């Protein structure tokens with residue numbers, strides 16, 4: 001057991017030297033080292049992408065299959081370490097597909113970059129306001145490709161911060177296929193001197209806002225209750241199941257503690273897709289939670305309602321699910337499309353443009369949430385989770401290949417979830433018993 005104590009110039013060393021230093025200092029066993037340093041080519045890519053690189057983290061990548069999104073059949077790449085997430089997404093995809101699938105929408109990819117000016121006079125503020133077209137032209141000149149692709153400057157807004165008196169210039173830019181961070185920050189730095197001279201103030205800083213409130217996407221589905229009746233335990237009809245899902249949605253709207261977990265379940269799906277495509281998970285998460293709290297109270301990002309007249313026939317009603325959140329994801333730029341793992345994920349998706357990717361992410365978030373709520377109101381999620389836990393115990397006990405499934409099933413049958421139990425079963429299995 002040792003923790004690293006690396007030289008101060010670590011970041012300045014070459015990749016190989018850094019790896020040697022680290023190995024000398026930590027003495028990782030081969031399986032640990034091979035896990036984080038998969039090979040020279042990928043290590044080199046990491047070295048280009050981040051400072052101090054030594055390798056990469058192999059987060060499991062899986063495919064959730066069987067989605068029907070806006071009439072298109074899709075399989076979705078998901079990078080996630082939590083065992084049941086992909087299984088749940090595929091399960092929900094199948095149910096929703098049989099009900100007609102998910103339909104989606106997305107705003108244009110307009111983002112905001114902010115310049116904060118101190119000591120700007122009222123007359124200076126007016127000059128900035130009156131010079132919108134000139135500032136826009138300057139910003140566009142810094143990003144000619146963006147303009148050629150139909151994006152570029154979309155306007156600016158000014159506001160004063162109440163306590164500091166800082167003048168905030170919010171500049172809106174359509175970033176097209178990009179997530180936009182680089183384009184936005186470049187544009188802001190280009191217009192900054194002009195803003196200073198017009199306002200008579202000094203720029204304290206300029207940076208994009210990750211709020212992405214104008215770049216929202218959403219998804220919805222509509223399921224006849226008759227399609228739900230087979231999903232609950234015996235005796236729980238489709239109407240009761242739908243009633244519980246709607247009630248779960250109301251509970252999340254009433255109770256903040258629950259809303260947080262509800263949204264975490266949504267982000268299980270969205271972040272897994274965002275990570276698989278190597279988009280910025282932190283930006284998407286920050287924007288989603290800020291949007292959830294926009295009223296001053298943290299709210300669920302999705303909601304479920306019943307539609308149709310219950311008196312006539314409960315089974316004639318439909319369960320409606322809907323989600324809406326900011327989704328600043330790109331299909332090009334930064335790591336997206338640069339790293340081969342990102343290109344692979346985009347390939348599985350059929351190389352969607354940024355808007356389509358946001359719509360797919362929204363659909364996945366809703367499906368993921370539906371699967372979680374459905375499991376919870378029909379008996380709990382633990383049954384599914386324990387299956388994966390048993391497989392992990394089998395692996396830790398030394399099972400490999402087909403043995404893992406057989407030992408895991410036997411562990412689940414006994415209900416005794418321990419490594420010792422798995423080891424005993426494995427031993428008996430290898431001696432030729434049934435486990």
Ligand code: MEV
Nearest residue numbers: 261262264265372373381
């Ligand atoms: C677990 O990762 C996610 C859930 O807790 C989500 C939820 O409670 O809605 C199952």
